[in-house]
Amino acid sequence: LSSIPKELVELSKKISYYWCAPVRKVLQMMLPAAVKKNVSVRKKQLVTAAKNVGQLKEAAAKIRAKAPAQAMLLDRFLAGEREIPLSEISSKSSLKKLIVEGLLKIQDEINPLESAHFFAVKPKKLSEEQQAVFDAVESSLQEQKFQTHLLFGITGSGKTEVYIRLIEESLRLGRGVICMVPEIALTEQTIERFRARFVDEKMAILHHRLSDGERNQAFQEILGGKIRLVIGARSAIFSPVQNLGLIIVDEEHSASYKSDETPTIHARDVAILRAQQLNASVLLGSATPSFESFRNAQIGKYQLHRLTKRPEAIKPPHVHLVDLNRMRERKERLFSELLIDKMKERLQKGEQTLIFLNRRGYHTQLHCGSCQKAIECPDCALPLTFHRSADTLSCHLCAHQIKPPRECPGCRAPTLKYRGVGTEQVERSIHAIFPSSRTLRLDADTTRQKGKHGELYREFATGKADILVGTQMVAKGLHFPNVTLVGVLNADQTLYIPDFRKAEETFQLLVQVAGRAGRSDVPGEVILQTNFIDSPLIAQALKGDYEAFYNEEVTSRELFNYPPFGKLAKLIFKGKDEAKTRLFANDCKEALVKLLPKEISIFPVTPCGYAKVKGSFRFQLLLSSKSLRPLQELIKKGSLSRFLSQREPSIRIDIDPLSTYS
Numbered sequence: 262l263s264s265i266p267k268e269l270v271e272l273s274k275k276i277s278y279y280w281c282a283p284v285r286k287v288l289q290m291m292l293p294a295a296v297k298k299n300v301s302v303r304k305k306q307l308v309t310a311a312k313n314v315g316q317l318k319e320a321a322a323k324i325r326a327k328a329p330a331q332a333m334l335l336d337r338f339l340a341g342e343r344e345i346p347l348s349e350i351s352s353k354s355s356l357k358k359l360i361v362e363g364l365l366k367i368q369d370e371i372n373p374l375e376s377a378h379f380f381a382v383k384p385k386k387l388s389e390e391q392q393a394v395f396d397a398v399e400s401s402l403q404e405q406k407f408q409t410h411l412l413f414g415i416t417g418s419g420k421t422e423v424y425i426r427l428i429e430e431s432l433r434l435g436r437g438v439i440c441m442v443p444e445i446a447l448t449e450q451t452i453e454r455f456r457a458r459f460v461d462e463k464m465a466i467l468h469h470r471l472s473d474g475e476r477n478q479a480f481q482e483i484l485g486g487k488i489r490l491v492i493g494a495r496s497a498i499f500s501p502v503q504n505l506g507l508i509i510v511d512e513e514h515s516a517s518y519k520s521d522e523t524p525t526i527h528a529r530d531v532a533i534l535r536a537q538q539l540n541a542s543v544l545l546g547s548a549t550p551s552f553e554s555f556r557n558a559q560i561g562k563y564q565l566h567r568l569t570k571r572p573e574a575i576k577p578p579h580v581h582l583v584d585l586n587r588m589r590e591r592k593e594r595l596f597s598e599l600l601i602d603k604m605k606e607r608l609q610k611g612e613q614t615l616i617f618l619n620r621r622g623y624h625t626q627l628h629c630g631s632c633q634k635a636i637e638c639p640d641c642a643l644p645l646t647f648h649r650s651a652d653t654l655s656c657h658l659c660a661h662q663i664k665p666p667r668e669c670p671g672c673r674a675p676t677l678k679y680r681g682v683g684t685e686q687v688e689r690s691i692h693a694i695f696p697s698s699r700t701l702r703l704d705a706d707t708t709r710q711k712g713k714h715g716e717l718y719r720e721f722a723t724g725k726a727d728i729l730v731g732t733q734m735v736a737k738g739l740h741f742p743n744v745t746l747v748g749v750l751n752a753d754q755t756l757y758i759p760d761f762r763k764a765e766e767t768f769q770l771l772v773q774v775a776g777r778a779g780r781s782d783v784p785g786e787v788i789l790q791t792n793f794i795d796s797p798l799i800a801q802a803l804k805g806d807y808e809a810f811y812n813e814e815v816t817s818r819e820l821f822n823y824p825p826f827g828k829l830a831k832l833i834f835k836g837k838d839e840a841k842t843r844l845f846a847n848d849c850k851e852a853l854v855k856l857l858p859k860e861i862s863i864f865p866v867t868p869c870g871y872a873k874v875k876g877s878f879r880f881q882l883l884l885s886s887k888s889l890r891p892l893q894e895l896i897k898k899g900s901l902s903r904f905l906s907q908r909e910p911s912i913r914i915d916i917d918p919l920s921t922y923s
Contacts, residue, residue, distance in 0.1 A: 306347040307710075308356065310338045311366040320364055330355040335364065336662065340651035344710040346472065384458070385422055394423050394566040399430050401542040402506055409533055411513075411558045412546040414568030415805060416776025417575055420546045421451075421740075423568075424509050425458050427544065428490065432462065436506025436541075437489040441497050441528060443515035444737055445470060445708075449715035451492055451511075459490065467493030467500060470712075495520065495528040498535065506541050508532045512737050513545035513554060514769055516919050525915040529554075548776060549769040549807055552815065553917075556825035578747070578778040578785035580803045584794045585751070595682060595690050600748045600788045604691075607746050608698060608727055612783065614746040616691070616730045617774045618684055619754065621704040622646035625681025627654060627665060631674035636666070642873040647679055648706065649689070657705075659875045687750065688730045695728075703731035736774035742781035749774060752791040752799060758870070760922035761823050764798055768810050771802035821885075822862065824917065828889045830896065831918040832882040833869065836910025839878040845910040846880040849901070853884070856898050860891040870922035883921060892916070 310317060317335050325332040330352045337345060347367060350356050359365040387395060394412055401408040414420045428438050442451050445468050452466055465479040465488045479500075482488045486503045493500070495518055498508070510518070510529050518528040529545065536543045545554055545563070558565035571577070583597040596604075607614045626635040626644035635644040638656035645654035645663070653662045668675045688702045701707075701717055708714050714734075721729050722741060729735060729744075755767050771789070779785020791799055801810040819826045832849065836842030846866045857863060864883040872879055886892050896914060904912050 306367050307344040308347055308350060308365055308367055309344050310364070311360075312364050314339065317364060320362070328355065328358070331359055334359065336651065336653070338365075340648060340653065340655075340662075340706070342709045343713075346710075348472070384426065385419075387422065387426065388419065388568075388570065388572075390566075390568050390570065391419055391423050394568070395426050395430075397564060397566060398427050398507075398542055398544055402427070402431055402434060402436070405506070405540045407537050407540050407542070409536070409543045409545065409557075409563045410566060411550060411554050411563045412544055412566050412568065413550055413555070413558075413807075414546065414548060415571065416548045416773065417571045417780050418548075418568035419572070420511070420548075420568060421454060424511065424544070424546070425455065427507060427509070428455075428459070431507040432459075432489055434506060436504050437491075437502035438507045438509070439491045439493075439497055439500060439502055439505065439532070440509040441493060441495070441511065441518070441532065443494065443512050443517035444734055445494060445714045449718050450739060452715075455490075455492065462490055463488050464490040464492060465500065467491060467497040469494070469496070498528045498531050505535070505539050507544070508536050508541060509544045509546065511546050512773075514547045514549055514551040515737060516766070519919045521923075523913060525913070525918075527917065530917075548805075549772050552765060552811065552818070553825040555811060556815075575782060576779065576784055577805070578775060578787045580775065580787045580789065582794050582799070582803070583788060583790045585790050585792045588790065595687060595750060596694070596748070597788070597790060600790070601694060603746050603786060603788060604695065604728070604748070608695060610745075612745040613721070613724070613726075613741060613743045614728045614748065615735055615741070615744050615774075615777050616687060616728060616748045616750065617732075617735060618682065618687055618730070618750045619732050619770070620681070620683045621657075621685065621706055621732055622655070622683035623649040623685040623689075624679035625683060626679070627677055628680045629669040629672065629674060630676035630678055632669060632672040634669070634671055635680075636670065636677075640873070640876045641871070643871065646683065649685055650706075658871065682750075684730050684732060691728055691730065698728055699726040700728045700730060701726040703729060703734050705732070708734070733770060735777065736770055739777060740780055741777065743783075744777055745779055745783050745785045747775060747778040747785070747787045749787070749789045749791075752789040752802075753793050753796070756793070756798075758922055760870075760920050761818070761821075762920060763922075764814055768798055768802050768807075771799070772805055772807070775802070775805075822887065823885070826887075828886050828892055828916070829918055829921070830884040830892045831915040831921065832884070833913045833915065834866075834880045834882070834910055835877045835913070837877055838910075842878045842910040843880055845904070845907075845912075846882060849904045849912065850882055852901065852904070853882075853895065856895060858891055858895070860888075861886045861895060870920070881921075889916070 317338055321332045321335040321339065334350065334355055356365065360367065398410050412420055412423065424440065428440065431438050440451065455464065465483055467479060479488070483491060484501045489502065491497050491500045491502055510532055513529050520526050533543050554563065557563045581599060583599060588597050604614050624647040627647060628635045636654060637644055638659065638661045640661055641656050641658045643656060643658055645656055647665065648655055652664065654665055655662045666677070669677055684702055684704050688700055691698060691700050701721055703717050707717065720726055724743065749771065752771055753767065755763050775787045778787050789799065789803070793799060797813065798810065818824065823829065834842055834846040836845065843866065850863065850866055853863060862885045866880050866882050869879040869881050884892055
């Protein structure tokens with residue numbers, strides 16, 4: 262640990278107030294696995310298919326009974342994976358046999374960044390609003406004064422240009438920069454745009470898809486001061502950048518910055534804490550700020566800046582609302598007639614279309630018409646999703662897979678029917694309607710292997726596809742100037758989830774995805790298909806009226822003492838035995854009630870939204886308070902030590918949870 266800068270060690274001590282894990286676990290997050298294992302830097306090896314899909318499917322069927330491990334490995338390729346890192350394959354003997362049979366092969370990975378050529382791009386002239394933001398943050402940089410700035414800019418208003426100018430200024434002053442983005446897909450785009458502006462500046466790209474060797478090399482170069490600019494997802498905040506002067510958190514509202522594993526930290530909050538230690542500046546950017554950040558700006562804790570205009574040549578997209586109830590009456594399935602007509606227009610004009618549905622797979626479940634039950638994962642009690650390309654039913658929580666049965670496993674009736682729609686079905690349906698269209702799909706299934714995000718992004722950005730179908734990966738910050746139509750197939754599907762944040766998340770998602778249309782001088786259109794055509798939330802999202810939505814939503818938040826006006830702590834109890842876990846949770850609640858000060862409210866013990874995950878039953882207990890300190894003091898009481906030290910059932914504490922459901 263002697264090689265870790267002292268400020269990171271101090272940071273880890275302050276993070277320990279989350280009470281999620283010992284400081285040791287936080288330090289482990291800072292150290293790449295490669296450093297701990299002393300892994301040498303070498304090219305990563307990948308396993309790829311040596312035969313076509315038909316041959317692999319035939320081979321898997323022949324060996325499934327005698328060699329299930331080999332068949333399962335082939336199934337990964339049949340499910341859509343094109344490359345699997347050699348390090349991820351546990352059964353090397355099974356792999357060796359498949360290589361001998363000529364079904365699979367091993368090859369070295371080629372890093373596209375090493376071979377790519379980037380040409381310098383001249384900076385754009387800043388607008389008055391952009392210049393005002395730049396001047397304010399530059400002043401903090403010059404004075405080496407800690408300050409958190411919130412950049413509230415509508416989609417397409419030029420937030421990235423402000424980021425780039427401020428990075429240039431920080432580097433000119435000899436201070437390092439961390440720029441965080443929520444998704445790997447955005448990392449790829451950010452790399453491309455930053456490379457074009459920082460041709461002579463070496464930068465590190467950090468995310469979970471890196472090999473141990475790549476992570477080790479980046480870590481050592483950052484620590485040695487050879488790299489001053491780091492771009493990455495959540496874990497990038499722990500990179501040991503020397504003389505750190507600026508931290509940028511793009512799309513700061515994104516839930517991707519919050520860890521759902523121990524320690525349950527929020528990278529945005531860690532960024533502010535780290536900047537405070539170093540007298541650095543923090544810039545949080547979003548078109549739809551989190552309620553917590555906007556509230557902090559209102560009370561003067563953050564400095565608020567606004568970008569209210571797109572460039573003069575770029576107009577806001579025109580939005581159409583389509584009633585899903587009317588669509589059902591007219592027997593229209595996935596796409597309304599209006600959406601089909603608009604897609605046809607774009608194909609004729611050579612413009613691009615983006616179709617959004619936040620459900621992957623082909624069908625969302627296989628349902629029995631006799632007993633009225635869906636086929637569920639035995640370990641997660643969650644309906645299995647049908648993936649047509651692999652002909653499997655799959656659990657999206659634990660990856661359990663089975664072949665679709667012909668009769669109901671419960672009542673043995675042959676009345677099984679598929680229900681629900683996912684992105685795989687949307688893609689196939691588009692091909693059926695427009696056979697000559699070139700379509701790409703961006704979701705967790707098509708981006709399993711490393712580098713696939715970047716490959717799909719570049720294909721679409723360079724016009725090699727007409728239509729991009731995707732989940733929320735396509736909604737956050739991607740910039741495609743030739744996209745002039747965005748179709749949202751079900752604009753309100755997340756509103757059915759009983760969680761106090763779901764309205765906020767739905768609003769953010771709709772505004773963000775609508776903002777992908779019309780980002781050049783060609784006018785854009787957005788078509789939202791919704792069940793709640795008269796919903797105030799939908800109307801506010803269409804107008805991009807964030808403050809109207811915020812003012813309406815926070816009324817109930819303040820009434821129930823929910824964030825941003827109060828603090829929440831969620832205690833999650835997990836165990837293999839349902840009754841024992843419930844009893845453990847209730848015992849813990851009783852222990853807390855005896856110590857409960859009047860400032861804290863305690864809720865009943867309830868099953869989590871995902872009540873069973875990977876064979877473990879899950880219950881939750883919520884605590885709320887006006888401020889954090891009473892919750893800290895309560896949870897630190899010695900009476901909880903016996904619960905926290907127990908491993909089965911176990912307890913996990915999440916401060917400021919992003920969900921009261923999952």
